[in-house]
Amino acid sequence: GEDVEQSLFLSVREGDSSVINCTYTDSSSTYLYWYKQEPGAGLQLLTYIFSNMDMKQDQRLTVLLNKKDKHLSLRIADTQTGDSAIYFCAEVSGGYQKVTFGTGTKLQVIP
Amino acid sequence: NAGVTQTPKFRILKIGQSMTLQCAQDMNHNYMYWYRQDPGMGLKLIYYSVGAGITDKGEVPNGYNVSRSTTEDFPLRLELAAPSQTSVYFCASSYSQGTYGYTFGSGTRLTVV
Numbered sequence: 395g396e397d398v399e400q401s402l403f404l405s406v407r408e409g410d411s412s413v414i415n416c417t418y419t420d421s422s423s424t425y426l427y428w429y430k431q432e433p434g435a436g437l438q439l440l441t442y443i444f445s446n447m448d449m450k451q452d453q454r455l456t457v458l459l460n461k462k463d464k465h466l467s468l469r470i471a472d473t474q475t476g477d478s479a480i481y482f483c484a485e486v487s488g489g490y491q492k493v494t495f496g497t498g499t500k501l502q503v504i505p
Numbered sequence: 506n507a508g509v510t511q512t513p514k515f516r517i518l519k520i521g522q523s524m525t526l527q528c529a530q531d532m533n534h535n536y537m538y539w540y541r542q543d544p545g546m547g548l549k550l551i552y553y554s555v556g557a558g559i560t561d562k563g564e565v566p567n568g569y570n571v572s573r574s575t576t577e578d579f580p581l582r583l584e585l586a587a588p589s590q591t592s593v594y595f596c597a598s599s600y601s602q603g604t605y606g607y608t609f610g611s612g613t614r615l616t617v618v
Contacts, residue, residue: 402545427606436509436595436609437548482547486604493607495540497547 398485398496405502412470414499416483421464423485428457428468431480431498440468440481470501478503507531511596511610518586518617526581526613528596536599537579538607539563539571541592548595554579586617 399417406412418426424445429437443450443457443466450457456469466483480498487494512527530537535556540548550563554573568590570582579598583590593614597607 398547425604429606429609434611436597436611437607438609439606442606486602493550495548497545 398483398494400481400483400496400499402497403500403502405504406473407504408473408475410473412468412473412477412501412503414468414470414481414483414501416466416468416496418464418466418483418485418496419494420485420487421461423487425486426457426459426466427484427486427493428455428466429482429484429495431482433479437482473501473503475503475505477501509596509598509608509610511594511613513613514611515614516616518583518615520586520588520617522586523582523584524586524615526583526594526596526615528579528581528610529577530579530596530598530608531577532598532600532608533576534598534600534608535576536602537573538597538599539569539579539581540595540597541565542595542612543592551581551594583615588617591615591617 427442428440430440431437454471458467480500482498483496509530538553539551542548549565552571554560557576560571593612595612596610599607
């Protein structure tokens, strides 16, 4: 199908690690992204990974890519209350670089 | 550096009314996009533009129109508002075809009653 799938909700305790998962659709996707949306705001690019990479680390964020299973994950270490937001994965595919967004995962961080 | 600016932030329209959602960017990006965000549905592309004078339809263009007379501005027009157009609208821009991600505006929350 055409949908990029994410679970709708994740709740973690402050200080724990969060893992947000995404299943994308196009095995020829060249770039995959994670965006963060805080309440009342637009989407903010967090990080991206090229399809020829398996992992990318950026401070508290680790992105893992499993191309065989078309699975992308975002791990947030030492999750803080400021990490509470909706997280969207997105893939770039197609001849005109169409970007398809997932449905978003709402992360709730419990103090 | 303002980035992507959208106005208004909120609007209530009556069925059949028209309005224009404004979007401006100051990053000299060629590519601009309009998305709508419905609860639990992710973002759906309405229209996009690859440069001044060039626009094309996205996934859900019905009921909308756009124009791109300058690099900076990409307004979205609703001619006959319908309740199905109640949504949050986001404008975004990118330097290339989105390879390094998009810059989003803060959104316009539109309610049609």
